[in-house]
Amino acid sequence: MKDWTTLEPDRVRLLSRHFTPGRGGQKIKHVTIHHMGGVGGLDFCWETWQTREASAHYTVSPTGEIGQAVWDRDTAWANRNLDSNQKTIAIEHSNSGGPEQDWPIGEKTLEEGAHLVAAICKYYKLGRPVSGQNVRFHSIESGGFTECPYHLRPGHKYHDGYIRRAQYWYDQMTSAAIPTKKASAPVSDLTKKYFTDFITGYLGPQFDAIQEIWRQLRGPAGTGWEQLGKNDKGQNLTLVDAVAAIRHDLARIEKKLEER
Numbered sequence: 001m002k003d004w005t006t007l008e009p010d011r012v013r014l015l016s017r018h019f020t021p022g023r024g025g026q027k028i029k030h031v032t033i034h035h036m037g038g039v040g041g042l043d044f045c046w047e048t049w050q051t052r053e054a055s056a057h058y059t060v061s062p063t064g065e066i067g068q069a070v071w072d073r074d075t076a077w078a079n080r081n082l083d084s085n086q087k088t089i090a091i092e093h094s095n096s097g098g099p100e101q102d103w104p105i106g107e108k109t110l111e112e113g114a115h116l117v118a119a120i121c122k123y124y125k126l127g128r129p130v131s132g133q134n135v136r137f138h139s140i141e142s143g144g145f146t147e148c149p150y151h152l153r154p155g156h157k158y159h160d161g162y163i164r165r166a167q168y169w170y171d172q173m174t175s176a177a178i179p180t181k182k183a184s185a186p187v188s189d190l191t192k193k194y195f196t197d198f199i200t201g202y203l204g205p206q207f208d209a210i211q212e213i214w215r216q217l218r219g220p221a222g223t224g225w226e227q228l229g230k231n232d233k234g235q236n237l238t239l240v241d242a243v244a245a246i247r248h249d250l251a252r253i254e255k256k257l258e259e260r
C-alpha cells in the first residue's frame with residue numbers, strides 16, 4: 001500500500017466493465033472479505049473480471065501488493081447482493097496454493113488484507129473492525145451461494161487471527177495522533193537531543209550570565225569601554241585596565257601626599 005491514510009494502493013488497473021458507476025445513492029457501511037480461489041494479484045483478477053460478470057475493489061497479492069480494479073465510489077459486483085454491493089468495499093485475497101493444499105492464504109496476504117480493512121474502516125469512519133458488522137463475508141452476504149472466503153469465514157481457521165490483526169491496525173492508526181503520556185523517560189530516551197535540550201534549558205541562562213560578565217569586563221566588542229578612557233596606545237580601557245590605572249593614580253596621589 002502506498003498510503004494507508006489516503007487509501008492509495010500500490011497499483012491501479014481499472015476494469016472497463018462488470019461494475020456499476022456510483023453507489024445508487026447508498027453510503028459505504030462495511031467491507032467484504034473474499035478469497036480469490038486462485039493465486040495472483042491485480043492482473044490475475046483483472047483478466048478474470050474483464051471476461052466474467054464479477055469484480056471487487058481491492059486485490060491483495062501473495063507478496064502483499066494491494067491493487068485497485070474498481071474505485072471506492074463505484075459499485076463492484078462482488079457479493080451477489082445488490083444492496084450489500086452498494087454499501088461495501090470488497091477485498092480479494094490471493095491464495096498461496098490450490099485445491100490440493102485446500103486453498104491456503106499466505107501470511108503477507110493476510111497481514112496486508114487486515115491492515116487494509118483497518119485503513120478502510122478508519123477512512124470511511126466505520127468504527128473498529130467487528131466481524132459480522134462492518135466486516136462482512138461473501139458467503140453470508142450472498143445468502144449461502146458460495147463458500148468464499150472459505151478459511152476466512154467466521155468459525156474457520158484464519159478468521160479470528162485476521163480480525164484481531166485488523167483491530168490491532170485500527171488501534172494503531174487511530175491512536176497515532178494522540179500522544180501517550182510517559183511516567184518517566186526510559187534510558188533509551190537519553191538521546192543527543194535530550195542533552196542538547198538540557199544544556200540549553202538549564203545551563204543556557206548561566207552561559208548568558210557569564211557572557212555578560214565578560215562583556216562588562218572587556219567592553220561590548222572585547223576592546224574596552226570608551227567611557228573609561230584610553231591607554232597610551234589609544235585603545236579603550238577594559239574594566240581591569242581602568243582599575244589598574246586607578247590604583248596607579250591612587251598610589252601616585254598617596255606618594256604626593258606623603259611628600260608634603
Ligand SMILES: [Zn+2]
Nearest residue numbers: 034035138148
Ligand atoms: Zn468472494
